[in-house]
């Protein structure tokens with residue numbers, strides 16, 4: 388029985404989703420599509436008319452942007468999944484407390500939540516890929532491959548942000564995280580322009596953060612090229628984020644919810 | 647294993663059907679260096695309605711959460727349904743129903759959805775969950791609100807929904823932490839009626855309250871808790887007989903007159919309690935005492951004679967009022 392409990396938690400999320408999907412999923416899908424249209428099509432004509440073509444792999448800005456945007460917006464949505472729903476469960480509605488009066492354990496809540504984040508990232512990302520393919524930004528089959536590292540990144544980010552949300556006592560820190568961490572990562576992790584355009588001092592920082600690795604992998608898979616570093620390094624960084632994020636989140640959930 | 651050899655296999659009913667459902671010995675809960683529960687001994691028999699009566703901060707919720715296997719025991723011995731909460735939490739919780747002090751409902755979901763999600767946490771098959779939802783909503787008189795969202799429900803309705811939720815796994819033991827706090831009198835009576843029915847069906851009830859009338863209505867036996875300790879134990883009648891007189895006369899005086907009246911009153915009473923706004927005269931014959939008050943020339947602004955309650959027991963034992 389114990390092994391299926393995280394699936395029951397996942398099922399609970401799916402049930403709740405019937406009420407919330409309009410708001411959350413619409414913005415999760417529409418926002419990156421708007422970025423793709425404005426940047427890829429609008430700004431892209433300027434970029435393609437300039438001298439950046441080689442820098443961007445020679446395929447045009449839209450093609451270069453789309454897979455990076457896939458990874459970056461999956462990261463951003465996953466950060467959303469790891470903040471407000473967790474704060475609601477821990478503090479606003481205390482539904483986690485209710486669940487813990489059943490056979491559910493704190494770690495089941497976390498694992499079920501991550502499974503849900505995985506499912507949602509896959510769903511939302513797939514819609515983006517289909518739209519991007521329709522724009523001619525990537526072949527559909529390559530786009531679906533590019534979805535894999537994006538989702539891996541997303542689940543890792545959801546674990547890390549869930550740990551942060553569960554550990555914090557108030558909600559003030561949450562909007563701060565978005566403004567000062569998630570939005571900068573979204574903009575500066577190589578989705579919109581190559582990282583080597585950043586000041587030299589900042590580049591090692593960006594490279595040390597998992598988001599860039601997800602962007603690199605998605606772009607390589609979408610365009611059929613090789614990423615900046617060996618595949619294993621990029622994949623290793625994303626796996627490390629997932630494993631470490633999950634371990635820390637489980638520990639925080641246990642500490643916060645069992646006292 | 648420190649568990650007795652009678653510890654049943656996971657999920658199996660307690661082998662000793664007549665043994666106590668809850669056994670606590672020297673149970674302690676500490677938060678940091680603050681002791682919330684300070685070595686209590688409790689035994690709850692099957693079919694009994696057992697209460698923890700005490701003011702805010704007495705340690706009632708901390709005790710309930712340990713018994714409910716959601717809060718680790720700091721020290722002492724605890725067995726619930728013959729299981730050890732520390733090592734058999736999930737199996738134990740599968741057989742408990744819990745009404746927490748806060749409703750902890752998902753406000754964005756409907757009444758039925760709250761029950762469905764909770765029922766599935768017990769791994770109950772979907773058709774069983776559906777069936778129980780219909781039965782339970784009927785039982786708590788919320789059938790017509792089945793598809794409304796939780797948010798706009800009244801406090802009493804939410805509380806009834808939480809009780810329905812706690813019953814979804816057909817529990818052997820129901821833990822209720824302040825089931826009626828914050829409800830208006832009518833809503834409380836509806837709730838008491840439902841709990842009384844559960845008791846008649848043989849469900850063992852364990853509840854906390856800081857209302858003496860609630861304890862008197864619902865509990866066969868109770869403990870009075872204060873500052874983490876048990877200060878008295880017995881049936882409501884026993885406690886009143888042991889710690890209060892049969893009747894109480896409550897006297898109110900004009901401002902400043904109370905103090906002057908006290909020496910005279912002390913001569914009429916078995917015992918006297920001075921509160922900021924009134925004096926309680928404990929006596930076995932309230933009418934006689936009230937008569938004597940006037941005969942001795944005292945002029946209280948109001949005189950009320952009533953039967954003693956657990957409130958008086960609490961005042962006697964702790965020198966403080968239960969609810970201010």
Ligand SMILES: Nc1ncnc2c1ncn2[C@@H]1O[C@H](COP(=O)(O)OP(=O)(O)O)[C@@H](O)[C@H]1O
Nearest residue numbers: 646677682700701702703704705706707708709
């Ligand atoms: N998680 C906690 N951390 C620290 N102190 C707590 C915690 N929970 C309860 N307490 C303290 O323990 C004492 C008993 O609380 P509680 O068991 O909730 O009492 P009651 O339910 O009788 O009002 C209170 O002083 C309360 O502040």
Ligand SMILES: [Mg+2]
Nearest residue numbers: 706707708747
């Ligand atoms: Mg309490």
